[in-house]
Structure formats: C-alpha cells, structure tokens
Amino acid sequence: MHKPQIRIPATYMRGGTSKGVFFRLQDLPLEAQVPGAARDALLMRVIGSPDPYGKHTDGMGGATSSTSKCVIIAPSTQPDHDVDYLYGQVAIGDAFVDWSGNCGNLSTAVGPFAISQGFIDPSRLPENGTLAVRVWQANIGKTIIVHVPIINGQVQETGDFELDGVTFPAAEIVLEFIDPADEGEGEGGGAMFPTGQLVDDLEVPELGTLKVTMINAGIPTVFVNAADIGYTGSELQEAINGDAKALAMLESIRAHAAVRMGLIDSVEDAPKRQHSPKVAFVAPAATYTASSGKVIGGDDIDLRVRAMSMGKLHHAMMGTASVAIASAAAVPGTLVNLAAGGGSREAVRFGHPSGTLRVGAAAEQVDGLWTVKKAVMSRSARVLMEGAVRVPDHTDI
Structure with missing residues (x-):
C-alpha cells in the first residue's frame, strides 16, 4: 500500500553564492535527528539524489555543487555559542551525503535563520544595528561569528551590497571564521600546513x-x-x-x-x-x-x-x-x-x-x-521560500 508523503518544516535560503534547504533539528523525523543512514536517505530524497539524469527535477536541489546542500540547525551544545550548524553536501549522481566539511557561503544564512527561527533570545535583538550570532560549525568543530544587520527589530535582508556571482543586491553580512585552520592528520601533525612545508x-x-x-x-x-x-x-x-x-x-x-x-x-x-x-x-x-x-x-x-x-x-x-x-x-x-x-x-x-x-x-x-x-569576509543571504518540504515516507526511502 502506498503511503502519503510526509511534511517537514523547512526554509529554502540563499547564502553567499550557494543555496540550500535549512531544517531545525527538532523538526526532522526522529530517525533523522541522529546521524546515520536514515538521515542521509531523507536529505538525498529532499534534494532529489541520486539522479542519473543530473537535473534534480524531483527534488529541491539545483543539480550543481552550489545548490545541492542541506543544513541542520540546533541549540548549541557548546558554551558561549548560540547554535550548532551541521552541513550536508548531497552528491548529485551518487547515493552519498558528504559531512566532511563546511559550506562557508551557507554559513552566512545560519545567523539570519537562527534569529528568525527563535534560537536567539528576542531581548538580545537591537531595534536597529547588528547582532553577532555565535555559530558552532559542527562538521569541523570551529566557531563562526555571523554579524547580522537588524532593522526595526527584524533581520534586514534587502540592501545595496553587491556580491559577484549573485544577481541582485542584498544586505551585507560580515563573517568571521575564528581559528580557521583545521586539525589535519598529515605529516605536519595537525598544523595548518599538514606536511610541514609551504610548497x-x-x-x-x-x-x-x-x-x-x-x-x-x-x-x-x-x-x-x-x-x-x-x-x-x-x-x-x-x-x-x-x-x-x-x-x-x-x-x-x-x-x-x-x-x-x-x-x-x-x-x-x-x-x-x-x-x-x-x-x-x-x-x-x-x-x-x-x-x-x-x-x-x-x-x-x-x-x-x-x-x-x-x-x-x-x-x-x-x-x-x-x-x-x-x-x-x-x-x-x-x-x-x-x-x-x-x-x-x-x-x-x-x-x-x-x-x-x-x-x-x-x-x-x-x-x-x-x-x-x-x-x-562579507557576503549576503536571504530567505527564498519557507514552509515545508514533502517527501515520501522516510521509512520507504
């Protein structure tokens, strides 16, 4: 017997020169709230992968590396941070979600999403000004500070900041990547240059x-x-x-x-x-x-x-x-x-x-x-669509 589709609250956002589907962790089906095959299968179905046609016609993806992305946001598990940000790069033709790194462009949208979705105490919002959202990038264990412009107590999305690779101007968002060097495991023993050499x-x-x-x-x-x-x-x-x-x-x-x-x-x-x-x-x-x-x-x-x-x-x-x-x-x-x-x-x-x-x-x-x-660096972000995505029951995925 065919089951009806399930409905999952989601927001489709552009961040920098990328766009992706944003979820609150608590809105995902229980099986997908933890890492594993069920989560990967769900996100692949949301995006429309794997797609041998390379078009993502039956999903939210755009059939490019810049548009085949999912983000999961949760209250932060780390002291002095506002949210945990987990990023999944969904392969287009293969049944695979890569969790090995961050998306710097979509990091821009994490701050506005965190504010609009209630992760930030409203008392912290200025009437006009900038709010620094402290983000824990869970894939790589790094801090990103997203400086979100606020106007009339709301996230400012429109503006005149132009970003090459994005057609229309928007509000400028400044990103700070704190201690961005990863702890690699190469010959250099975890240094910024993993072999210990510059060349x-x-x-x-x-x-x-x-x-x-x-x-x-x-x-x-x-x-x-x-x-x-x-x-x-x-x-x-x-x-x-x-x-x-x-x-x-x-x-x-x-x-x-x-x-x-x-x-x-x-x-x-x-x-x-x-x-x-x-x-x-x-x-x-x-x-x-x-x-x-x-x-x-x-x-x-x-x-x-x-x-x-x-x-x-x-x-x-x-x-x-x-x-x-x-x-x-x-x-x-x-x-x-x-x-x-x-x-x-x-x-x-x-x-x-x-x-x-x-x-x-x-x-x-x-x-x-x-x-x-x-x-x-400076980027911009805005909400493209919000509501819910629908996918076949994840137990059938």
Whole structure:
C-alpha cells in the first residue's frame, strides 16, 4: 500500500553564492535527528539524489555543487555559542551525503535563520544595528561569528551590497571564521600546513611532479599553479566542465593530495570524500572577462583563482576555499602568496569566474608553525521560500 508523503518544516535560503534547504533539528523525523543512514536517505530524497539524469527535477536541489546542500540547525551544545550548524553536501549522481566539511557561503544564512527561527533570545535583538550570532560549525568543530544587520527589530535582508556571482543586491553580512585552520592528520601533525612545508612536490602519475601548496584552513585545499597544468587562470566553467580529460586530471590531483594530507588512506578512497579537499589553480593578476561579461581589470585584483567543487569548476568561489586562499596568501612563500606578488599581507582580493572577492586574514608563526587567528569576509543571504518540504515516507526511502 502506498503511503502519503510526509511534511517537514523547512526554509529554502540563499547564502553567499550557494543555496540550500535549512531544517531545525527538532523538526526532522526522529530517525533523522541522529546521524546515520536514515538521515542521509531523507536529505538525498529532499534534494532529489541520486539522479542519473543530473537535473534534480524531483527534488529541491539545483543539480550543481552550489545548490545541492542541506543544513541542520540546533541549540548549541557548546558554551558561549548560540547554535550548532551541521552541513550536508548531497552528491548529485551518487547515493552519498558528504559531512566532511563546511559550506562557508551557507554559513552566512545560519545567523539570519537562527534569529528568525527563535534560537536567539528576542531581548538580545537591537531595534536597529547588528547582532553577532555565535555559530558552532559542527562538521569541523570551529566557531563562526555571523554579524547580522537588524532593522526595526527584524533581520534586514534587502540592501545595496553587491556580491559577484549573485544577481541582485542584498544586505551585507560580515563573517568571521575564528581559528580557521583545521586539525589535519598529515605529516605536519595537525598544523595548518599538514606536511610541514609551504610548497611540496606532489607525484601525480599522469602528470609527473607538481609544485603544490596544501593547507588546512577553512577547508582542506591543494593549490597548484595554473600554468603547470596547462591553464591561464582566466578559465570559466565551460572551459573545464565539458572536458572529461581535464576533470579526470584535476580529480587525480585532488585524490593524491588528499592522501598526502592524511585525509584518506589511498586514492581509491577519494570518491567517498568528495567535498574535501578542494583543488584550486592560481595565476598572477591579469585582465579577464567574468561569466557575466564584466571585465575584471588586472590592477583590481592580486591574483586569479579557479577552484573545483564536487568534481566541477565552481561558478564563483566557495566561502571555505576563500578562507584557504586568504590564509595561504598571508604566508610568504606559498604558491598563492607568490602568485599574488609575494611579501606579507593581511588581506587579498582575488579574481574568480564570476568576479572578485576580498578576504582578510593575518598569519603569524607560533612555536615555528604558521597559524591564522581569524578570516573575515562579507557576503549576503536571504530567505527564498519557507514552509515545508514533502517527501515520501522516510521509512520507504
């Protein structure tokens, strides 16, 4: 006998250049309130995965890495934090939810969601001003402070802040990623640079030896020089995503770097950890035309960066990878720093396929190891739709 669909309260939100389905933990079916197969199956069904057609026609996903996301928010389990934020990157063609990392873009929407959904004591809200929402990022165990603008006692969503990669302006939200370096398990014993080196020689069978910078900050990321893999650094999505050979090459770099960083045991494990590490290629500043048709002047940026997300070139830049870029740029001698012209810096403006982004990060050495105490960037977020999602009874999923 066919059962009726179940109804789950949810909010569909854009955060930065991503969008996803947001849930309160207590609104999920009991079986999905804890990690495991039932939760994964439910979220895949919400998004519409796995979809061999790659369209997400029968779900809320958008069939891209930027739009196949789910977020679960709960009262915080940590002292001095407001909410716990758990992020699931739902694979498109495979039956898989990757919980290995954070989404920096959707982090922007966590603050507004927490306020509007009653996780914040109303007495803390200013009539007009900004409220700092302290978020515990449960996937990676890090603190994010989301500075949410408030107007007339409500979250301000509209505004004139423009973000490249997002069509319309909105209110500016400032994000602070506190101590963003991850505790990796590579040769460096948990340092921001997991091998203990700013630049490594990475053996990739199909390519030989590549110079790379591997960093655990924001999200584990491996950087390679664009010229070393046959690119200029001005590529847009169509130059990469329709080229099966290019995608295989970049995935091979990612897989071998993941082993070297201590994130997986062998390259065969890479498909099980699709969300991280990221692979990105960098090049010195130069003028190029963004996907919108806007000309990005070489004098307006410090370097160009292109990054892969879930096997495809990202249309703009992931928020977590932006933290990695800024952190690497702040350390003299990394490939990112050298592409930006070298020297010391506390902020970087890089060009990506949709335009530019400025991120602040200051690096320092503590006991001989590099670290970044905070990375700061501006994004925007807004509610696209709220109500409930409907899916077939989860016991049948």
